[in-house]
Amino acid sequence: ARIIVSDAPTPGAARLSIQAPAEIFYPSSIAVIGASASPQKVGYSILRNLLTYPGALYPVNPTRKELFGREAYPSVMDIPGPVDWAVIAVPARLVPSVMEDCGKKGVRLAVIVTAGFREIGKDGAALEEEVVEIARRHGIRITGPNCLGVMMPHQRLNATFDPVSPRAGGVAFVSQSGAVITTVVDWSLPEEFGFSSVISVGNQADLGFEHYLRFAEQDPSTRAIALYIEEIQDGRGFMQIVRQVADKKPVVAVKSGSSRKGMAAASSHTGSLAGSYDVYVAAFKQAGVIPARTLRDAFNLAELLANEGYPHGNRAIAITSAGGFAVLASDYAEAHGVDMVDLPEEVFNELNAFLPPYWNRANPMDIIGDADATRFATLFDVLIRHQDFWDIAFVIAGPTTLADPAHIANEMVRFSRNTDKMVVGCMLGGDSIRSGLRILRNCRIPNFSELEDAFKAVGSILRVRTARPGERSLPPPVDQCPVDG
C-alpha cells in the first residue's frame, strides 16, 4: 500500500464505536460488480477466482447476459436472491451509485477493490467520504477501498484479483499492502503454508485492523494471526483490541515504515502511533504481540505458534547427530535468549546407557554422526519420560547416508505427539531430506530450514510470553498425518 499522504480527516475515531458482526465474514452469496470478460480487467480476475466458491455467485455487468457460464445481471438490484457481499471493481466515480444500489439490495459487506480514493489526494478523499456516508446510511460495511480483496480458503472464497489462491490453513493474514499479499501467497504455495483468511485492508475507510482482529479472534479455523502494518491510525484503540485478541490467539506483526525516511514520507495523523521501530516493538510486546522484522520471520512464527501454541517456559534442549550443529545451536540459543538447560543426573545416566561412549555428554546433545533413526527414537523416549525438565526441544537433522530422513521425521512426529511441550523441527538440507519434510508438513510439525531462524523465532516468542499455568497448547488440527502418536 502507498503511504497515505493526504491531510483529510481520517474516519478512524468514528470507526471503533461500531462493532462489525463476525457473521458478515461468512457470506452465502457474492455479487461481482464490474465483472468482465476482458482478461486485462480486474473484474475478470476476481470473477475467475470466485468460480470455485460454493455459494451463490452473481456477475454484474451492464451489457453481458452471461460470464464464465454464470448468468450476469445489469445491476445488483436485478439479482433474484439475497446478496451478502458485493465485490466492487468499477471505476472510482461510479462507486457511489453502485453503493446506493447495494444499499437498496441489502448488501452487508462491500469489498471495494477500486483505487482512486484517499490515496490519490483531496478529490479522492472527498469521494471516499461520500462512499462511507452512503454505507453508513444503508448499514453496509466496507473492506477497502484501494485493496486487493479478501480470501477465505476454508470457504473456498477468493474475492481478489491475485493470480493464485492460497492453501487452507491456520493463519489469518491481514495486510496493509496488496503486493505483499500477492508475494506472500505465491511464496506460501511451494512452502505449503496455509491460511484461514487473507485480508487486504486498503484505505480502511470503514473496517480496519481492529475489526479483522476481532473476526480472526472468533474464527474457528484461525489458530494464529499475522499482520503487515505500515501505519496505525488509532494507536491506543489498536493496542487495546490487539491485547485482548493476543490473549486468545497468537498475534505476530511486521511493522514497516519506521525508518527515518519512511517516517518522513508518512504524514502525521491525529492519534497515530508515531515513533521509531523500537517504540512499536515495545508497544507490541506490552500487548502480547510478537514483533517480526521480515515476512519470512512472521510466517515462520505464525506457523510455529499455530501448530505448537506458546511454550510453557524457556528451558530448551537440542538434539543433533552433527557436532557442528551442536556448536551453532549453542551460539544461536545464547544470541536469542533461549536457555539451554543442564541435563539432570538421571537423564544423563539413561543416555549413557545407550549412546556411544564419545557422545558429548552435554546439551545440545550430539548423538554422533553414525546415529540412525532408532538412536533418535530411543533418545526421544527418554526425553518423553523426563519431560518435566524441559519446555522446548529443537531436533536438528541433516542429510546422512545412515539415517533415512522419512524415518527420523516419523520419530519426530511420535515425539511431538507424546508431549505437550514445544517440539521444533530443524531438518536441514535440500533434496535429500524432502521425504522427511513432507511428513513433518503433513503432521503439522513446524520445521526451519535455517537453524538460526528456529532459535530466533523461539526467542522472539519467549521475550513476549510463555503459556500461563494451566494454559494448554492448541489442539492438533485435522491433518494428513500417517503417524499414530
Added chain:
Amino acid sequence: ARIIVSDAPTPGAARLSIQAPAEIFYPSSIAVIGASASPQKVGYSILRNLLTYPGALYPVNPTRKELFGREAYPSVMDIPGPVDWAVIAVPARLVPSVMEDCGKKGVRLAVIVTAGFREIGKDGAALEEEVVEIARRHGIRITGPNCLGVMMPHQRLNATFDPVSPRAGGVAFVSQSGAVITTVVDWSLPEEFGFSSVISVGNQADLGFEHYLRFAEQDPSTRAIALYIEEIQDGRGFMQIVRQVADKKPVVAVKSGSSRKGMAAASSHTGSLAGSYDVYVAAFKQAGVIPARTLRDAFNLAELLANEGYPHGNRAIAITSAGGFAVLASDYAEAHGVDMVDLPEEVFNELNAFLPPYWNRANPMDIIGDADATRFATLFDVLIRHQDFWDIAFVIAGPTTLADPAHIANEMVRFSRNTDKMVVGCMLGGDSIRSGLRILRNCRIPNFSELEDAFKAVGSILRVRTARPGERSLPPPVDQCPVDG
C-alpha cells in the same frame, strides 16, 4: 567437527613454516586406500564418488582384484603409475603403515578420512603425531584426519563420502565440520549454488585453514571464499594470511563456538584466538573478512561477491513496483547501514517524463503496481545513463499479472551487463517467478528471496570494505546467459 578437548600440544606453530605448493590440489592420479565393495563402508562411498574423476583412479583393497570395474591393488605400492593423492579410509591403527607405503610410493597429499585420532583423546593424539611424523619424513602433506574429504567440482573430483556431489561454481568452501558440508552441499543443489572446491579440514594435523586459503587465493576458478570455523589455533598467523587473501578475493566467515557454553566446552589452546563473538567479528573486519552469523547468510554473501565483486561505494538505489516493498526497503536499508541516495534533479525530471503521475517521486522508486517490464527497462536505461550517482541497485519485483517475470529478469540482466555497479536482484515470491529466477541464475545475477537478506548482505560488505579506486569488479564468469548485454 567435535570441539577439540585434548590437552596434547598442537602442531599449529610448526605448520606455518612450510608452505604447501598449490599444485598438490590438482592431482593427476588418486588411490583410494580402503576402497570397499560393501555399501556400509566409507571406502565404498568415496570410490563411487570418484568414478567420474577423469584422471587415473586406483582402488586399493587387500583382497579384491576389481572394484566398480576398476582394477584394484593390494597396496598403494603395487600401483603401476605414479599416485598424487591417497584417500585413506582404513581403520586408524592401520594408518601409520599405510602412510609409510604412501611415502615409498611418492604420494604428495594424503586425504585421511579415518577418525579416531586427536579428537578421541590422548591415545588418538599420539597416533596422530606418529602419522604426522611419517608424513614429514616422506614429504607427504595431510588433509585431515577425521574429515569428510575434498571436492573439486571443476576437476570432477569428489574425494569424500558425501551422499551427493555439488555443482561447479565460483565459491571455495573450507569447513571445520563435515556435517555442515553435507548439509550445505545438499541445500546448494536445488538453490543452484556452485563450488570451486569444498574442503573438510578435519583435525588439521598438517594442512590447515591457512594453506587452503593460499590455495583458493591462486585457484583460477575460485571467485570468493567461504569459511566455517569452530576454532582458530594460531590466531595471529591466521589473521595475517587471511588479510592477504581477502585483498585478492572476497572472504566470508561463519565463526561458531563463541557462546559462553561453547567456549566453556572448548579448552584453551596456546595461541588460540579466544574471546566473544564480537572479538572475532572485530578481528575479521580488520582483516577484510566479512563475518556471517548463519550458513545461509554466508553463501548469500559469497554468491553475491563471487558474481558482483565489491561495491564501489555505499550510495544505493532501489526500484520496485510495490509500495509495500518500497517501505520495507527503506527500513532494511536504514537498519543495515545502506545509504539510500536522493535522486539528482535531472534523473528526477527524466523519470517524471515517463512514469505515471502518482509514482512516489523518491528513492526507493515505486514505479506503481501496473508497471510492465518495459517500464522497468526504461527506468534502467535512465539509471545506466546516470550511473555516476549510485553504487548499488536493488531491483525488487514480486509476482504480478501485468509483468512477465522472465521479461523483467531479462531486463535486469541487461541492466547489470551495462554497468559495473552492483546490481542486486530481489525477485520475491514462489512458483510464479521461477522463470525469472532461472534467467537470473543462468546469467549470474545474484538474487535474494527474502528482501531483508539483500540489505543485510550488502550492509555486511559495506561495513568491511568497498572497492578501492581503480579496482574493477571481477570479470563475468562463463555462463549460460542468453541475454546479449
